[in-house]
Amino acid sequence: MSAPILRRLAELRAKHRDWIRAGERVAVVPTMGALHAGHLSLVEAAKLACDRVIVTIFVNPKQFNNPEDLANYPRTEHEDAIKLAPYGVDVIYVPDPDQIYPEGFASTVSVAGVADQMEGACRPGHFDGVATVVAKLFLQTGAQQAFFGEKDYQQLLVVRRMARDLDIPIEVIGCPTVRETSGLAMSSRNMRLSATGLETAGALHPILTELATRLAGGDIFVPLGKAAEAAILAAGFDEVEYLSLCCAEDLTALPRADRPARLFVAAWLEGVRLIDNIAV
Ligand code: PAF
Numbered sequence: 001m002s003a004p005i006l007r008r009l010a011e012l013r014a015k016h017r018d019w020i021r022a023g024e025r026v027a028v029v030p031t032m033g034a035l036h037a038g039h040l041s042l043v044e045a046a047k048l049a050c051d052r053v054i055v056t057i058f059v060n061p062k063q064f065n066n067p068e069d070l071a072n073y074p075r076t077e078h079e080d081a082i083k084l085a086p087y088g089v090d091v092i093y094v095p096d097p098d099q100i101y102p103e104g105f106a107s108t109v110s111v112a113g114v115a116d117q118m119e120g121a122c123r124p125g126h127f128d129g130v131a132t133v134v135a136k137l138f139l140q141t142g143a144q145q146a147f148f149g150e151k152d153y154q155q156l157l158v159v160r161r162m163a164r165d166l167d168i169p170i171e172v173i174g175c176p177t178v179r180e181t182s183g184l185a186m187s188s189r190n191m192r193l194s195a196t197g198l199e200t201a202g203a204l205h206p207i208l209t210e211l212a213t214r215l216a217g218g219d220i221f222v223p224l225g226k227a228a229e230a231a232i233l234a235a236g237f238d239e240v241e242y243l244s245l246c247c248a249e250d251l252t253a254l255p256r257a258d259r260p261a262r263l264f265v266a267a268w269l270e271g272v273r274l275i276d277n278i279a280v
Helices: 009-021 037-049 067-072 077-087 126-141 150-165 188-192 195-201 204-216 221-234
Strands: 026-031 052-057 091-093 145-149 171-175 239-247 261-269 272-279
Touching: 009 026, 009 091, 009 126, 026 037, 026 126, 037 052, 037 077, 037 145, 037 171, 052 077, 052 126, 077 091, 126 150, 145 150, 150 171, 150 261, 150 272, 188 272, 195 261, 204 221, 204 261, 204 272, 221 239
Parallel strands: 026 052, 026 145, 052 091, 145 171
Antiparallel strands: 239 261, 261 272
């Protein structure tokens, strides 16, 4: 049975009140819709951990630094509700825009440190938009646990920092990236690639994996990173925006993987910006 779609905060709060009165634990899975197996794995994790699950769908204009990207972002609410039906989600919260950004809205949540590099540097204002909307979704849903994919690892760290700094009583849980058989990380943006583009995109993960193996052996990042960038371009990508080796905890750049580290990449293909990251 498909879950009720709520569009007003007051309706969501009424449900939440009943659940809390009954002593139930509430999870939230924040999304921008265009749901794929990666999102559904978050819903599964949330269902296992909590009594009630809210999936939010809101294409957040404040986190798009590129108006074309916002205009092209897939909006598939009906299909999303159908995909969620087998999971026994309790509520799909699809807030009307004024429920998130009412007339006169003038506040921004800005996280420093983990938000500064990579996606933060390449997409000015992006993480302010993410932190602001996620803070609102945490407060509106009153959830005790929130589930995010490691595909957006930097976002996961930004959101965790924000919740800690603002004393929002919620546990932010990261779940493993779900991949196609080629290794391509599932993403709503993959829908915009042609069949050839999808094949080319499949080259990214094996290149990252090979690089990670070398780095785990103690090699210096810079020369290997340059070779991997060349391999990504040779595979058919149009541009590598960054390929970075960073500390897994605070995202500072590392010359070699001498502590728990991750490799991060952003690359362009057919006008689509793909990101991925893996543990070293
Ligand atoms: O990862 C996303 O889909 C979005 O950035 C999020 C967390 C739902 C905030 O709009």
